[in-house]
Every structure is written in structure tokens, then in C-alpha cells.
Amino acid sequence: RAFAFYPALALAALLPLGAVTPLFPVEVGVATFALGTLVVGMAHGAVDHLVPLRAAFGVSLRRSLVAVSVVYAVLGGAVVAGFFLAPVAAFVGFIVLTWLHWGQGDVAALAVAGVEHLRTPWERALTLVVRGGLPMGVPLLSHPGEYRLVAEWIVGLFVADAAAAVAPVFTSDVRIAVGVAMVSATTVSLTLGAWRVRKGATRRGWLRDVGETLT
Numbered sequence: 727r728a729f730a731f732y733p734a735l736a737l738a739a740l741l742p743l744g745a746v747t748p749l750f751p752v753e754v755g756v757a758t759f760a761l762g763t764l765v766v767g768m769a770h771g772a773v774d775h776l777v778p779l780r781a782a783f784g785v786s787l788r789r790s791l792v793a794v795s796v797v798y799a800v801l802g803g804a805v806v807a808g809f810f811l812a813p814v815a816a817f818v819g820f821i822v823l824t825w826l827h828w829g830q831g832d833v834a835a836l837a838v839a840g841v842e843h844l845r846t847p848w849e850r851a852l853t854l855v856v857r858g859g860l861p862m863g864v865p866l867l868s869h870p871g872e873y874r875l876v877a878e879w880i881v882g883l884f885v886a887d888a889a890a891a892v893a894p895v896f897t898s899d900v901r902i903a904v905g906v907a908m909v910s911a912t913t914v915s916l917t918l919g920a921w922r923v924r925k926g927a928t929r930r931g932w933l934r935d936v937g938e939t940l941t
Contacts, residue, residue: 737941774798813884814891817877821862829858832938841931843922852915856939859908867905870896912939 747755779790808816833854836844844850866873874896882888894900916939919932 809880809884813881814895817880817892818895825858825862826854827858828861829854829856832857836931836935839931839934841935842927843919843932843935845922845927849915849918849922852911852918853935856908856911856915859904859911860939863904863908866896867901867908870901915939 775791775794776787777790778785778793779787785793805816805820808819833844833850836853844853874892877892877895878888881891885891916932916936919927919935923929923932
């Protein structure tokens with residue numbers, strides 16, 4: 727919660743680490759990612775089975791567990807089937823879903839911090855697109871080689887010629903489209919925020935949004 731109110735603390739804590747990570751071998755990054763998946767990722771969904779219990783009146787713990795287990799089994803099975811049937815499309819779908827997930831998380835953090843310039847669903851949705859695109863879309867522009875390598879690793883589990891399979895996703899036209907979309911969405915989002923400030927929204931919340939987006 728402290729990081730939600732004071733994101734500069736998180737930035738100050740992570741900046742030294744980010745400065746030296748390019749010096750580490752790729753294997754260190756992969757190992758760190760795997761450890762993070764276990765320590766943070768699994769814990770991230772540790773209370774999912776309690777959501778129906780807390781969201782609806784009269785739902786028992788057993789019923790909540792069964793409901794979440796069935797939904798996760800169906801969705802998980804659909805994901806696995808998707809990768810077997812159309813691995814490239816499934817990979818793109820995963821990117822889009824993660825894009826939305828990260829964006830939603832940032833919008834929620836802004837709401838917790840009490841920003842006032844995101845007043846309509848459309849403004850929040852636009853901010854979601856921008857914020858989710860920072861970790862999921864921008865790397866496609868700045869580090870396309872690494873992005874493609876990850877795609878080939880994943881798709882390569884299901885097809886023999888992964889390089890050829892993912893090639894259409896990594897054309898210059900796709901990168902240009904993503905870049906134009908990100909620049910346009912960011913410009914419109916921050917401009918709308920500035921307009922909201924002129925109409926009475928607090929400037930501090932908008933400046934926080936600008937700072938987090940552009941840094």
C-alpha cells in the first residue's frame with residue numbers, strides 16, 4: 727500500500743538493481759523469473775478460492791472452492807488446448823491478456839491513491855491500455871530480439887519451426903502499429919488528464935500519472 731501512495735519509493739528501491747541487471751547472464755534472468763513465479767506468482771492467486779465466498783452472501787467455503795476449481799480447470803484446459811491447436815494465436819492471446827491484467831492493476835493502484843482525473847470508464851480504459859502497454863508493448867519496440875526469443879521458446883514447445891511460425895508477429899508493420907497505438911493512446915490519455923485538472927481535478931494525481939507513465 728505504501729508503494730501505491732509513494733511510487734517513488736518503489737522506483738528508488740528498484741533503480742539500482744535495474745542499472746546492473748544488463749550485466750548479468752541471461753540464465754540469471756531466467757532463474758530469477760522462475761523464482762519470482764513461485765514466490766510471487768503463486769502467492770498472487772493464493773486467495774482466489776475465497777473470492778466467491780466473500781463476494782456473495784450465503785456461499786459456503788466448500789462451494790467457493792469447487793466453483794473456483796472448476797472455473798480454473800476449464801480455463802486452464804482451454805489455454806493448453808489453444809497452444810496445441812494454434813500456438814501463435816495462443817501466445818498473442820496471452821500477451822493481450824497480460825497487457826489487460828497489468829493495466830488493470832495500475833488503474834486500481836491509481837484509484838487507491840485517490841487520483842481524480844480518471845472519472846469515466848473510458849478514461850480508465852484508456853489508461854489501462856497505456857499502462858498495460860508499458861511492460862507488454864514497449865519491449866516489442868525496444869527489445870524485439872529478446873521478445874521474439876521468448877516467443878520462439880514458448881511456441882517451439884508445440885511446433886517444429888518456431889522461428890517461421892512467429893515471424894508474422896514480428897514484422898516491421900506490427901511494430902509500427904504497436905508504436906503508433908502506444909504514442910496515440912498515451913498522448914490522448916495524458917491530455918485528457920490535463921483537461922480534467924483544468925476543470926478542477928487535483929494536479930498531484932495527474933502529475934503522478936504522468937511521472938509513472940513517462941519514466
